[in-house]
Amino acid sequence: MNTNFDIENFILDFSNSCQKRQKKVFGKNEVVTTYIKNRNQLCILLDGNADLVRYDLNGNRTIVEHFSKNALFGEVFYTITTNNELLVEAKSNCTVLFYIYDDIFHKCRNNCKFHQTLSENLPQLILNKVTDLNMRIELLTKRSTRDKLLGYFSLLSTRKLSASFELPFSLTDLADYLSVDRSAMMRELKLLKEDGFIEKVGNRIILLYK
Amino acid sequence: MNTNFDIENFILDFSNSCQKRQKKVFGKNEVVTTYIKNRNQLCILLDGNADLVRYDLNGNRTIVEHFSKNALFGEVFYTITTNNELLVEAKSNCTVLFYIYDDIFHKCRNNCKFHQTLSENLPQLILNKVTDLNMRIELLTKRSTRDKLLGYFSLLSTRKLSASFELPFSLTDLADYLSVDRSAMMRELKLLKEDGFIEKVGNRIILLYK
């Protein structure tokens, strides 16, 4: 978009150089962190996949965000208002850096380059997050399950620059991500196939329209 | 939350001091800006109210965001993927500052303090935007119209620190904001009254539960 800071190389270069952070490894299904008010926590996912999940009072599970390599997350991006639990769950083995957000703007003892570079590039990183969230909002504001599915597929297709792509979710999780009932989503998926909008081979979707 | 930069005083102090920006005034219902790819535009709403509105192919109108005093907006926060039109519409008289995002990180000719302060505080400002968007996502992921309404009311109530508050929208616009059908929303609103969850006097809602 703009000054395209290369977070991947940056992290490779500096991920071992700074004192003021913790690096931890998680196995599949482990809880990476819980969003707790005023924790002031910012995390970077160095490797793996994880979901930010909310459980509401009716027992509904929602995948609020899906994180892959280099994603930023943490309670610092969230105003905790409700009593809903917000957890980050590892979907595969994950390596995660933990920071206290305010620390990023203070020099650390070693005056380390990691901190300096991170704080310089933070606006860009957070901006990327904003654009992700806006895409998510665009999906969620679609009125029907069909439009949500097609919108999501078209997004994945654009990202991969191909009409054919793998779903990063199980179908159960996809329903929780689109915030719809799983069986209703399965029904709609069947109709999309019957109506010639998509083909589905295992975990792979092929978009047939436009 | 963190270093709580006071954007209001900052803007008061500096809004007239910088060359590299445009300041414009808009009347009600005028189009403030259109989101166009690579425009690299960041705007600050100095005064008034405005909505970011999307019209989709089915003719549905969605209020994507609602902006009030001191809000940040602009295409720089958005990856334009679809063909949907994204417009910012003034809901009252508005005063708006326009920037090119990349310029904010370059010193302007006068080496002005506005720029300097803005770029220092930009992470915080964008972070505030992230938390807003996350709240919006929390609303949109609620499964029923009832939960969306109650969630939104509870949000307004928390902000005003009072069980009684004014809606910043007409009911028609509220439906477009919650992404539900207006008549269905009206029906649910009636049920909420009948079930003793809320009272409604003109534009004012009183939350009666909890």
Next chain:
DNA sequence: TATTTTCCGTTGCAAAAGCAACACATTATG
């Protein structure tokens, strides 16, 4: 490899939400 757990695919039925239409109130505007 046997067994448990998770996921997929499906269905009947109930509930919720959308659509279309209308009357009336309120607010802008010539």
Next chain:
DNA sequence: CATAATGTGTTGCTTTTGCAACGGAAAATA
């Protein structure tokens, strides 16, 4: 002030979605 435009409130009907339940496939685990 008269008239137009917009917003509110309501309803009957249709469509979509959610819920609950189940059998079988696939994957994880002992």
